[in-house]
Every structure is written in C-alpha cells, then in structure tokens.
Amino acid sequence: MPGLYETLMNAIPELTAFDLRPLTGSLGADIVGINLLTASDEEIAQVQTALDHCHVLAIRDQNLDPAGFHKVARRFGPFSGNMIHRPLEGFEDIVRFTRNPEDRGPVVGEDFHMDLAWMEIPPGITMLYGEEIPPVGGDTLFASLSAAYEGLSDTMRNLILNLIGVHSGKGVFAINASNTALSVKASGQAVEEIETEHPLVCRHPVTGRPYLYLSGVLQRFVGMTEEESKPIIDFLISHALRGEYTCRLRWEPRTLTMWANPYLMHAAINDYHGHRRVVLRSTVAGSPPIAAGAGDQENGSTTFRKGNFRKSRSRE
Numbered sequence: 001m002p003g004l005y006e007t008l009m010n011a012i013p014e015l016t017a018f019d020l021r022p023l024t025g026s027l028g029a030d031i032v033g034i035n036l037l038t039a040s041d042e043e044i045a046q047v048q049t050a051l052d053h054c055h056v057l058a059i060r061d062q063n064l065d066p067a068g069f070h071k072v073a074r075r076f077g078p079f080s081g082n083m084i085h086r087p088l089e090g091f092e093d094i095v096r097f098t099r100n101p102e103d104r105g106p107v108v109g110e111d112f113h114m115d116l117a118w119m120e121i122p123p124g125i126t127m128l129y130g131e132e133i134p135p136v137g138g139d140t141l142f143a144s145l146s147a148a149y150e151g152l153s154d155t156m157r158n159l160i161l162n163l164i165g166v167h168s169g170k171g172v173f174a175i176n177a178s179n180t181a182l183s184v185k186a187s188g189q190a191v192e193e194i195e196t197e198h199p200l201v202c203r204h205p206v207t208g209r210p211y212l213y214l215s216g217v218l219q220r221f222v223g224m225t226e227e228e229s230k231p232i233i234d235f236l237i238s239h240a241l242r243g244e245y246t247c248r249l250r251w252e253p254r255t256l257t258m259w260a261n262p263y264l265m266h267a268a269i270n271d272y273h274g275h276r277r278v279v280l281r282s283t284v285a286g287s288p289p290i291a292a293g294a295g296d297q298e299n300g301s302t303t304f305r306k307g308n309f310r311k312s313r314s315r316e
C-alpha cells in the first residue's frame with residue numbers, strides 16, 4: 001500500500017521546473033531551484049500544481065524587496081483584500097509583521113487558525129516572505145485538514161457530512177489591535193459583527209480531495225447550540241492537530257512560504273525572544289468552498305473520487 005504522500009506524489013504531473021522535497025508524510029515541501037520573479041508562466045503553473053497537492057511550499061533563496069514580493073504574489077492571482085491590517089505604504093496588498101528582540105507577549109498567529117475563515121470567500125493562498133529570520137526558532141506549524149478528514153472513521157464522516165459551520169469574526173479585530181507588531185485599520189472593527197456559514201466537509205476545487213473546513217473561529221453548527229457543537233468542534237480540532245497530519249516549517253532568510261489557506265490550519269511558534277523576525281505577507285483570492293457531498297451522494301453513502309485528480313486549472 002503506498003503511503004498518503006506517495007499517493008499525492010504519484011498524482012502530481014511531472015514537475016520539471018524545480019526540485020521538490022517533501023517535508024512529511026502528510027503535507028508540505030521544500031522547493032529549490034526556481035526564481036519566482038523570472039520563472040515562466042508554465043513554471044509558475046507547476047508551482048501552483050505542487051501547492052494544490054502539498055498545501056505548503058517553502059520556496060528557498062528568493063531575493064525580494066516589497067515590489068518584487070508584490071510581483072510574485074500577483075503571479076498567483078488577484079489580492080484577496082484585507083479588512084483588518086494597515087498595508088505597507090505603496091502596496092495595498094502587503095503587510096509587514098515585525099517582532100523585535102525586546103517584544104514580549106503573543107506573536108501574530110500563535111494559535112492554530114485558518115486565515116480569514118469568516119470571509120465568504122477566504123483567501124486561497126497566503127504568502128509570507130522572510131526578510132529577517134532568527135538564527136533558531138520562529139518556525140511555523142501546519143496541519144492538513146485533508147489528512148485529518150481521511151483519518152476519520154466512515155461512521156464519523158457520515159455523521160458530520162451535512163454540518164454547516166458558523167465562523168465568527170468576533171474578537172478578531174480586538175486581538176489584532178492588541179498586538180504591537182501590527183497596525184490595524186479603524187474600519188476593521190466591522191469584522192467583529194461578521195458571521196459566515198461554510199459546509200464542514202468540503203472538497204478541493206482542483207484535486208477533488210475532501211477536507212474539513214475548520215478554523216479557530218468556528219463557533220457552532222447551524223441548527224445546533226454552541227453547547228451541542230463544542231464537543232464535535234473540540235474533537236475535530238484536536239484530531240486535526242495529531243502529529244501525523246502536521247509539518248513544521250523551518251525558515252531561512254529569503255524563504256517565500258505559500259500555503260493553500262483553506263485546506264490547513266497553521267500556527268506561528270513563539271520561541272525566539274531576543275531575536276528579530278520580519279516577514280512580508282500577502283494573500284491571493286480564493287474560490288467559494290464547495291460542499292463535499294454536493295452531487296457525490298450514492299445510495300446514501302458518499303464517494304469523493306479519491307485518487308481521481310483532475311489536471312484542469314479551472315476553479316469551479
């Protein structure tokens with residue numbers, strides 16, 4: 001039986017533009033040997049294909065200033081918008097997160113989360129570029145929501161198949177405003193009022209692979225109270241964070257990391273006191289989450305076209 005990662009690797013059409021080195025058996029890869037600024041459109045399409053399957057890519061040895069980072073980010077699609085963070089001057093699509101050696105308290109994003117999960121269409125890709133990276137520490141953790149789904153029993157999958165999650169922006173502005181590394185827009189207060197519904201079990205628009213649409217701001221399920229929903233949410237999140245569904249990405253200066261935002265949860269590690277860490281961030285517009293069960297029901301059970309990876313770039 002091939003492992004999960006071999007299954008994924010076999011599904012990837014031949015990638016010739018760079019070397020791809022898997023990080024774990026579930027998700028993530030290092031990429032070396034490509035310059036994202038000068039790569040051809042075909043080579044950029046290969047990076048997108050690798051991302052569709054691996055969900056996290058650390059692309060090493062890029063050499064980008066904000067203008068270069070902007071150009072690279074936009075090669076992967078239009079900006080998703082950002083209601084909360086004040087952008088870098090001259091670049092509406094870029095924010096800079098700076099953590100100084102003397103800073104204490106939480107780092108940006110230290111609890112597991114999906115970026116902007118409360119948006120109707122959450123960003124499809126988040127990108128960070130390492131301008132200054134501590135000599136050790138400051139890694140980022142990722143957990144695959146596809147691998148987590150695949151690790152559930154059939155009975156549990158059937159139980160949760162039709163649940164609709166309610167993701168809330170409550171507290172999101174406040175936590176960002178309280179972080180000294182961030183500058184927020186006053187208009188971002190509006191986020192606190194947002195509640196958005198997304199199917200709990202979705203499928204990837206290109207690969208068809210099912211995943212759990214989980215986030216740190218998932219409050220409850222439609223038709224259920226918070227009290228009823230909480231044990232299911234707590235179980236699914238602790239299940240998704242099992243070691244075998246995760247990878248840990250080690251940064252180097254000039255690493256550009258991109259992740260397929262809706263298909264994983266991520267967390268920044270707060271372990272580099274006394275050192276400076278500076279990253280640029282941009283996000284790429286995604287597509288509306290698709291319920292996994294939509295059109296796939298057969299005799300009361302559900303098939304997910306496992307292994308049937310489409311190569312088309314269309315995003316339904």
Ligand code: SIN
Pocket residue numbers: 108109110128138139140266267268269279
């Ligand atoms: C984030 O959650 O977007 C930040 C991740 C990091 O800084 O490693």
